Amino acid sequence: MKNITVLGATGSIGDSTLSVVALHPDKFNIFALSAHTNWQKMQTLCEKFQPKFVVMTDESAAEALSKVVSNNTEVLHGAEALNTIAAHDKTDYVMAAIVGSAGMASSLAGAKAGKRIMLASKESLVLAGDLFMQTVRDNNAELIPVDSEHSAIFQCLQSGKSGLSKIQLTASGGPFLYTPQKKLCAVTPDEACAHPNWSMGQKISTDSATMMNKGLEVIEAHYLFGLPAEKIDVVVHPQSIVHSSVYYADGSTLSQLGNPDMRSVISYALSYPNRIASGVEPLDLTNNPPLEFYAPDLDKFACLRQAFDALKQGGNAMGTLNAANEVAVEHFLNNKISFLDITKVIQHTLDTVQHTDISSLEAIIANDTTARETARAIIKKYA
Ligand SMILES: NC(=O)c1ccc[n+]([C@@H]2O[C@H](COP(=O)([O-])OP(=O)(O)OC[C@H]3O[C@@H](n4cnc5c(N)ncnc54)[C@H](OP(=O)(O)O)[C@@H]3O)[C@@H](O)[C@H]2O)c1
Structure with missing residues (x-):
C-alpha cells in the first residue's frame, strides 16, 4: 500500500489522480491533500478519501474547512505546510499538480525527502531545472513525468538513450490552430480555454492556445531527458493521439499512442514500472480520424519561439x-x-x-x- 499526497487536489490533474486512486483501494491510500482556496470541493474530497492531513494555502479557506471536516483530518494552512506534507515520513508518492511557480518549493521539498515525485507542475522545472534535477539525484528521489508528451518519451526511452538522435513533442495546436493570425487580437478568455481535445485548468488551457505550453514543455524535456534544444523538436498533431516520439540513428521512430486522457499518464506514474487500469478507453485505430502532422508556425505562435530562445540563452x-x-x-x-x-x-x-x-x-x-x-x-x- 502506497501513501499518496496530492498537491493541487482540487484541480484538473487532482481530479484525474483521485479518480485513478479510487479504482485501486488495495494499492493506494490518500494520505494528504492540498488546495488553495476551494475549501468546499476539499470538504467533499475529505468525506470521500479521509486524508490524515489537508493543507489549504489560504488561511481563511483553512479556517472554513476546519469547521466542517471530521476530527480524523488535520487542517493546516500556508505554503510552508505544503513542504511538510510533501516531505512527511509517511508520504510515499507526491503528485505535484499545483499550477504555476507556486508549486516549485513543495515539489523540491518532496524531492529533497527522496520521494517519488509525479511531476505535473512543469513550471517547477522551467524555473529551477538544474537545482531540481540535482536534488532528485542527491536524494535518490524518483521523478516520473505527468505530462502526456514527457510520459510518452519516458515510456519510449525505457530501454535507454543509445543511438537517440532526437525527441519530438507533439502539440495539438490548441483552439486557434486554424484561426487566421489577424483574428487573434479579438479572441476571448472563454475561447482560449476551450481546448479541442483536453479538459484542463484555465492557465494551462491559455498556454495551449498561445503554444507557450509547448514551449514550457520543451524546457521541461531538456531537464528531464538531459537533451540540448537542438535535439528537441515540436510537431503539430491536432488529433492528440500520438503523444510524442523518439527518433534513433538507425532510422527507427518509437511513439506512444492513446486517447487524450491524463488518467493514462497518471496511472503509469502511480504504477511504474508496472501498469494498472486507469479507466481510459483503449484506442480504436480503425475508428479514428486520419492522423495529421504539421510544422508549427513560429510567427503565429511566437511564445513557442520565445521558449526555445530562452532555453538556448x-x-x-x-x-x-x-x-x-x-x-x-x-x-x-x-x-x-x-x-x-x-x-x-x-x-x-x-x-x-x-x-x-x-x-x-x-x-x-x-x-x-x-x-x-x-x-x-x-x-x-x-x-
Ligand atoms: N490539466 C492537465 O491536463 C495538465 C496536463 C499536464 C500538465 N499539467 C500541469 O499540471 C499543473 C496543474 O494543472 P491543472 O490543469 O490541474 O490546474 P488547475 O485545474 O487550475 O488546478 C490547480 C490546483 O492548484 C491549486 N493552486 C492554485 N494556486 C495555488 C497557490 N497559489 N498555492 C497553492 N495551490 C494553488 C488549486 O487550488 P484551488 O482549487 O483551491 O484554487 C488547484 O488545486 C500545471 O502546472 C499544469 O501545467 C496539467
Whole structure:
C-alpha cells in the first residue's frame, strides 16, 4: 500500500489522480491533500478519501474547512505546510499538480525527502531545472513525468538513450490552430480555454492556445531527458493521439499512442514500472480520424519561439519567461490585456530584466519577483 499526497487536489490533474486512486483501494491510500482556496470541493474530497492531513494555502479557506471536516483530518494552512506534507515520513508518492511557480518549493521539498515525485507542475522545472534535477539525484528521489508528451518519451526511452538522435513533442495546436493570425487580437478568455481535445485548468488551457505550453514543455524535456534544444523538436498533431516520439540513428521512430486522457499518464506514474487500469478507453485505430502532422508556425505562435530562445540563452531567461507568462496570462484571463499582448509582455520583460546566470533557490525566487514586477509595470503601460 502506497501513501499518496496530492498537491493541487482540487484541480484538473487532482481530479484525474483521485479518480485513478479510487479504482485501486488495495494499492493506494490518500494520505494528504492540498488546495488553495476551494475549501468546499476539499470538504467533499475529505468525506470521500479521509486524508490524515489537508493543507489549504489560504488561511481563511483553512479556517472554513476546519469547521466542517471530521476530527480524523488535520487542517493546516500556508505554503510552508505544503513542504511538510510533501516531505512527511509517511508520504510515499507526491503528485505535484499545483499550477504555476507556486508549486516549485513543495515539489523540491518532496524531492529533497527522496520521494517519488509525479511531476505535473512543469513550471517547477522551467524555473529551477538544474537545482531540481540535482536534488532528485542527491536524494535518490524518483521523478516520473505527468505530462502526456514527457510520459510518452519516458515510456519510449525505457530501454535507454543509445543511438537517440532526437525527441519530438507533439502539440495539438490548441483552439486557434486554424484561426487566421489577424483574428487573434479579438479572441476571448472563454475561447482560449476551450481546448479541442483536453479538459484542463484555465492557465494551462491559455498556454495551449498561445503554444507557450509547448514551449514550457520543451524546457521541461531538456531537464528531464538531459537533451540540448537542438535535439528537441515540436510537431503539430491536432488529433492528440500520438503523444510524442523518439527518433534513433538507425532510422527507427518509437511513439506512444492513446486517447487524450491524463488518467493514462497518471496511472503509469502511480504504477511504474508496472501498469494498472486507469479507466481510459483503449484506442480504436480503425475508428479514428486520419492522423495529421504539421510544422508549427513560429510567427503565429511566437511564445513557442520565445521558449526555445530562452532555453538556448540559459541562466535566468527561462525563469523570466515563466514569470512574465504567468502575469500576462492572469491579466488576459481577467480581460485586462488582449490575447496577442501576452507574447508582447513576455518579450518586453525578457528584454528588460538583466540576463544573469543563477543557481541558488534564493536567486531563482528573487529573479521571479523582479520579472513579475517588470511584467506588471509593462502591462500598466498597455492599460
Ligand atoms: N490539466 C492537465 O491536463 C495538465 C496536463 C499536464 C500538465 N499539467 C500541469 O499540471 C499543473 C496543474 O494543472 P491543472 O490543469 O490541474 O490546474 P488547475 O485545474 O487550475 O488546478 C490547480 C490546483 O492548484 C491549486 N493552486 C492554485 N494556486 C495555488 C497557490 N497559489 N498555492 C497553492 N495551490 C494553488 C488549486 O487550488 P484551488 O482549487 O483551491 O484554487 C488547484 O488545486 C500545471 O502546472 C499544469 O501545467 C496539467
